[in-house]
Amino acid sequence: MTRSERQELLDKGLLLPLMEEFYTIQGEGYHKGTAAYFIRIGGCDVGCHWCDVKESWLAELHPPTETDKIVANAEKYSKTIVVTGGEPLMWDMTQLTNQLKARGMQTHIETSGAYKLTGTWDWICLSPKKLKLPTEEVFKKAHELKCIIFNKDDFRFAEEQAAQVNKDCILYLQPEWSKREKMVPEIVDYVMANPKWKVSLQTHKYLNIP
Ligand SMILES: C[S@@+](CC[C@H](N)C(=O)[O-])C[C@H]1O[C@@H](n2cnc3c(N)ncnc32)[C@H](O)[C@@H]1O
Numbered sequence: 001m002t003r004s005e006r007q008e009l010l011d012k013g014l015l016l017p018l019m020e021e022f023y024t025i026q027g028e029g030y031h032k033g034t035a036a037y038f039i040r041i042g043g044c045d046v047g048c049h050w051c052d053v054k055e056s057w058l059a060e061l062h063p064p065t066e067t068d069k070i071v072a073n074a075e076k077y078s079k080t081i082v083v084t085g086g087e088p089l090m091w092d093m094t095q096l097t098n099q100l101k102a103r104g105m106q107t108h109i110e111t112s113g114a115y116k117l118t119g120t121w122d123w124i125c126l127s128p129k130k131l132k133l134p135t136e137e138v139f140k141k142a143h144e145l146k147c148i149i150f151n152k153d154d155f156r157f158a159e160e161q162a163a164q165v166n167k168d169c170i171l172y173l174q175p176e177w178s179k180r181e182k183m184v185p186e187i188v189d190y191v192m193a194n195p196k197w198k199v200s201l202q203t204h205k206y207l208n209i210p
């Protein structure tokens with residue numbers, strides 16, 4: 001395959017830069033505790049300084065993989081598929097999710113929402129980032145809003161994001177992992193004072209699973 005042929009297939013979402021895939025328990029947000037197969041797509045230029053998967057950022061480091069092979073493999077593990085990254089919406093998710101849905105699977109996405117929303121999703125977890133804000137469309141369609149709390153200003157940012165989501169969207173505050181000792185007490189107080197919010201923890205890190 002020539003470079004330009006490969007690029008064309010990537011542009012169409014028929015190839016995706018696959019970083020890793022693993023069967024685990026969804027650790028965060030509304031579906032925490034649920035067994036799910038994770039598909040981690042490489043490539044992200046949002047640049048969160050506390051990102052816990054910086055190895056995902058450079059798409060070129062992750063092998064372009066046939067979307068139908070990703071789907072055929074995922075089907076062996078779980079009915080619930082979480083697509084994450086990297087930033088999955090840097091790629092056209094139409095092919096991947098059409099194929100997953102055609103096989104009766106539940107499609108969940110973890111996204112910053114900074115790029116055009118593509119794909120058919122049963123669950124959208126929107127985690128907005130100050131450096132590259134979500135699109136209008138993803139605010140309308142998100143099922144949960146998961147704001148990361150690294151410092152006190154992140155509460156203000158979280159409220160600003162919550163003002164833009166649809167009325168059914170479930171609101172979560174999740175401590176940034178390295179700041180959890182400092183920020184968990186702040187989050188607890190904040191949620192008790194503002195009970196429209198719920199707490200989300202990265203429970204997989206406490207369970208020592210991927
Ligand atoms: C690695 S990101 C990949 C998906 C997408 N780029 C995004 O940010 O939503 C998956 C989830 O982990 C969260 N996350 C990343 N680094 C974190 C950290 N150090 N502490 C807590 N949550 C983190 C993100 O906000 C996001 O909700």
Ligand SMILES: Nc1nc2[nH]cc(C(=O)O)c2c(=O)[nH]1
Pocket residue numbers: 024025026027028084085110204209210
């Ligand atoms: N167990 C587990 N749950 C998760 N929920 C969101 C994750 C992500 O990195 O997108 C993640 C992850 O990496 N592992």
Ligand code: SF4
Pocket residue numbers: 044045046047048051052053054056085086087112129
């Ligand atoms: S948007 Fe997601 S993958 Fe990209 S740097 Fe931020 S947390 Fe990491």
Ligand SMILES: [Mg+2]
Pocket residue numbers: 052053
């Ligand atoms: Mg993670």
